Amino acid sequence: MTTKSDNMKDIQDLDQTDATGTLTEQETDEAETVMTATDERIETVEEAAVNDDDSDDIPEDVVLHVSHVSKTFRLPTEKASGLKQAFINWTRGIKGYTEQHVLRDISFDVHRGDFFGIVGRNGSGKSTLLKLISGIYKPNSGQIVVKGKLVSFIELGVGFNPELSGRENVYLNGALLGFTREEIDAMYDEIVEFAELEDFMDQKLKNYSSGMQVRLAFSVAIKARGDILVLDEVLAVGDEAFQRKCDEFFTAIKKDKTKTVILVTHDMSAVKKYCNRAILIKDGVIIESRSKDDVADRYSLENLNVTGALSNGVDDSPADEEPKEVQEESKPAYPTGLSERVPVLSIIPVSSQLLSNDEDFVFDVEYQFDEDIPFYLAFTIYDLKRGGIPYDSGSVPMTRHGHQRIRFHIPLHLFTSSDFKLVVSLREDDPNRVGEDVDVSLRTLRVAFTNEDRSCLFSVRNDARLPNFALILPDRFDLKQHYVALDGDADNESDAAGGQADVETDGSKG
């Protein structure tokens, strides 16, 4: 331990930052050390474990100990970045900000070798937590203990300067991660090779495509292997090839029991694939921390329960486009999609909203339609992950007028894992097209539909061993195949050959 007096007269003292001024300088200096990518080694951790301090109660293999951490932000209510405004606020006794509790009493431990996932919806406090762990922010209360060298990538390519060449940016970025020029010299070729940018390193970064920049940033990042790697949403960027590189890297690092990774992501398949532990944060509180699968499923469920969530892909759908005018006319009396003709139309899930594909999704549609004319219900399933509409029921004739409730069962055996949105519309005959020889759904008009609040989300989560790439499971199709002759001369043989070569794939339908 260095003593306090060592450094009193040194300019280096400046790095002793202090949030409230109550910490001793020594402690703050240690705090600094966390973030600054120091060359901590495992032996120091062992050394620390025998120290008689409050780390006694932290098991030896815990590399990150977060206990009862809370964080509050002051959000300025008025923009007070001018002396004048500050003076006015001061004279009037206005505080000029409101307190926002971003994180409340967060506690968890990360053990050495863990691949630790942090998930949560936007604005839940994940990134704030990462910044606290990385030391960019200071917690208002609670304690964060980091053992070992922590390298954080809150963003790839931090400090990248567009006016500098790729080469210079590698050195700059490397320096921010704690590497001297000599150390980067040694790994430079490897970085460039991984990024596949050999021919571009002397070009200015502003002439790079964004994909090239990401590649370069990621290459620098993965070479800077600390003991603890903190990654925020790196999976969300880059093309398929880049994501494959991420995948290779994560798979390799997952096997390495000396490295610890903390990953923030929205990609539940990544959580299931790489993580061995995970936590789910909602409104600044950990609401699920049992197993990674529990967390991933709970996260999916959380997204379903929130109205309007995940609706980005659906906003452009016809169901939402047309009724803009309807909304304005009928807004005072009825919510979007409904009117005095159809005052009630909503979907009520009966089964769980999180299912596997050997279950049926069961839901009720509650409607009220009192006019004595033929009418229909039609429901549409949107695939929120892949986009598009995998299923539309067409117009299903209804028999009972008045206020009714009808139950539907949708079999899910065709589907791989995905998130779906179910929208129902109530339809009547189109007077202009009555009697036309087309499908019934083409000669009906929509009277009412379910809006965001009345629609329903559900998810299919299959056994992770099943493929998840396409929407429809491969073995649910009667695939037919047979060999054909290479040249057109043997056309008379094809029948015989084809008959023999026909391979019946497993055609069982659920």
Add this chain to the structure above:
Amino acid sequence: MNRAKESHNSASRGSVRMVTSSGAKQSSRRYSRIVLRELVRTDFKMRYQGSFLGVAWSVLKPLMLFCVMYAVFVRFLKFTDGTPHFAMVLLLGTVLWSFFNEATNMGMVAVVGRGDLLRKVHFPTYIVVVAATLNSMISLLINLVVVIIFSIVNGVHFTWRVLLVPVGIVELYLIALGCSLLLATLNVYFHDIQHIWEVFLQAMFYGMPIIYPLQMAMNASPFFGKLLLLNPVAQTIQDVRYWLIEQRTPTVWNTINTPWIQTIPLILAACIFALGVYVFNRNSSKFAEIL
């Protein structure tokens, strides 16, 4: 022992702690050094980026400013301190003032300008300010070489006192750094400070015997002339002029006779630096959240 204190504190407030060995301090410094070097390098490259003459501008600019001042004040207004090397004294003053002006301006905007970095990487924040001021320092050193070359051409007699020049330069740097740290902190909260400082610098420039000889102020009022010298920046500039070029330059030491008044500029310099460091340290951990 420190940790015991901390466990007290941790109930009421947050802490981030590193379980560490004595090597951590060194590696923290090592990290600071690496980042500082790389930031200075980058800033220096970026400075004249896109200009044809590049680094040459850090010599050309003060020289051109000097030419303007020389033409106006020496040739046209006939300012002189009665020594043969007043032109050199003027040049040196211009160069030193340019440094102070530039360093404080660059230092002031350094934290806000590097906001993207501070929000995403944790490193000792003071480094960005030091890097910015060090860049001005590089220019100053280049300029001093030019001044020395000109002085030799002009037939200035150097004495052993030239060896004291670095002391003056260091003092001036510490004053500039102290101001920069203070200004950089204020600038995070109030951008208005940039405009205020601009005016303040202008007032300070005319409040110091840079373009005019101190004798002119002394002629008006000896008290006023002496008062000007108590400004630590003026004291430093006069000292460097005295040591490097002209022993007849009035300084605090040869103009004011009371010893305790002589030390006022030094105390002020120390206070400015200490205040800058203190204010910056108290606030720097919050920069990432505010920026």
